[in-house]
Amino acid sequence: MDPLRVERVLIYRLGSLGDTLVALPALHLVERTFPNARRILLTNIPVHAKAPAAQAVLEGSGLIDGYLSYPMATRSPRLLARLGWQIRRFRPQVLIYLMGSRGDQAVHRDVRFFRLCGIRDMVGLPLGDLADHRFDPATNLYESEAVRLLRSVAPLGHIDIGDLSSWDLRLAGTERQKATEELAELGTARFVVTAIGGKMQTTDWGEENWRSLLQQLSAHMPGHALVMVGAQEDFALSDVVSAGWEGRTLNLCGRLTPRETAAVAARAQLFLGRDSGPKYLAAIAGVPCAVVYSARNRPGIWFPPGTAHRNVYHNVDCANCQLDVCIEQRKKCIMSITVDEMLQAALDAWSAGQQKPAA
Numbered sequence: 001m002d003p004l005r006v007e008r009v010l011i012y013r014l015g016s017l018g019d020t021l022v023a024l025p026a027l028h029l030v031e032r033t034f035p036n037a038r039r040i041l042l043t044n045i046p047v048h049a050k051a052p053a054a055q056a057v058l059e060g061s062g063l064i065d066g067y068l069s070y071p072m073a074t075r076s077p078r079l080l081a082r083l084g085w086q087i088r089r090f091r092p093q094v095l096i097y098l099m100g101s102r103g104d105q106a107v108h109r110d111v112r113f114f115r116l117c118g119i120r121d122m123v124g125l126p127l128g129d130l131a132d133h134r135f136d137p138a139t140n141l142y143e144s145e146a147v148r149l150l151r152s153v154a155p156l157g158h159i160d161i162g163d164l165s166s167w168d169l170r171l172a173g174t175e176r177q178k179a180t181e182e183l184a185e186l187g188t189a190r191f192v193v194t195a196i197g198g199k200m201q202t203t204d205w206g207e208e209n210w211r212s213l214l215q216q217l218s219a220h221m222p223g224h225a226l227v228m229v230g231a232q233e234d235f236a237l238s239d240v241v242s243a244g245w246e247g248r249t250l251n252l253c254g255r256l257t258p259r260e261t262a263a264v265a266a267r268a269q270l271f272l273g274r275d276s277g278p279k280y281l282a283a284i285a286g287v288p289c290a291v292v293y294s295a296r297n298r299p300g301i302w303f304p305p306g307t308a309h310r311n312v313y314h315n316v317d318c319a320n321c322q323l324d325v326c327i328e329q330r331k332k333c334i335m336s337i338t339v340d341e342m343l344q345a346a347l348d349a350w351s352a353g354q355q356k357p358a359a
Contacts, residue, residue, distance in 0.1 A: 097110070
């Protein structure tokens with residue numbers, strides 16, 4: 001297969017904001033490998049209001065040329081037949097499989113489906129060693145999902161995951177201008193950006209913890225403003241927890257697209273938040289992050305790229321539970337993280353980025 005002669009590539013990646021952002025280096029590599037191809041993303045349309053679709057993240061980047069909707073968890077022969085017809089109509093020559101491990105049986109089922117759609121060349125199937133995140137005993141961390149994806153597509157070549165250009169969303173001038181307009185009332189003030197909302201109960205650190213943390217942090221960062229980002233559903237809670245911030249506050253929840261949020265986050269001195277997609281929007285712009293984690297996943301897999309961040313994670317006996325809702329253990333992993341721990345993490349991350357110029 002001559003990559004320069006490939007005209008049509010189908011990329012398979014499900015998920016919303018965070019799942020899309022961790023695939024950015026792999027998507028850049030696909031673009032570089034198949035520069036003359038039309039690249040279509042097969043992805044789901046999230047039904048949760050706090051889960052932006054991949055199209056809202058990638059539209060305008062040039063990494064993807066179009067989208068096909070995958071009907072999540074469907075067993076409907078009619079819907080699958082329709083999807084198969086759409087894929088056959090596109091006639092992809094190569095499939096780039098950027099899915100996480102769902103077990104060999106599920107992967108082989110997908111392979112059979114895509115072969116029925118006429119695709120013969122497939123790259124990235126998560127089988128064997130590619131299905132698992134490697135563990136580093138020196139750091140006690142697992143490799144990130146972004147790194148595992150790049151291992152899966154290694155036949156396409158190499159890309160430097162430590163280079164922020166490998167994470168470039170290629171924001172448009174209009175998106176940067178929107179950020180300028182929304183931040184105008186802050187003047188030249190430096191600011192912290194925070195995102196405390198999310199769709200999973202297990203990653204919710206609690207209103208009182210956030211309120212106390214922000215109040216204490218503001219005393220250490222005099223003159224700094226606080227900018228809150230997230231979905232419209234996060235607006236009221238963000239107002240409540242920011243009430244004790246000593247400086248100016250600006251609540252932008254529900255007012256920005258994911259890409260406009262990235263443009264705002266890129267101008268911050270510090271990102272503070274929970275384990276959700278917005279942390280990546282700050283990290284890929286080189287903004288240091290302090291993030292509070294539940295132990296629903298193994299440590300490291302969903303940590304943001306970069307070395308200046310402070311990721312606070314307590315490894316408990318029920319870690320890697322994969323739960324969206326934790327009742328029996330009462331979220332003992334994330335609720336055992338103290339305000340003092342997060343305050344120190346925020347100050348350490350901020351110290352790493354104090355030389356960042358003001359917006």
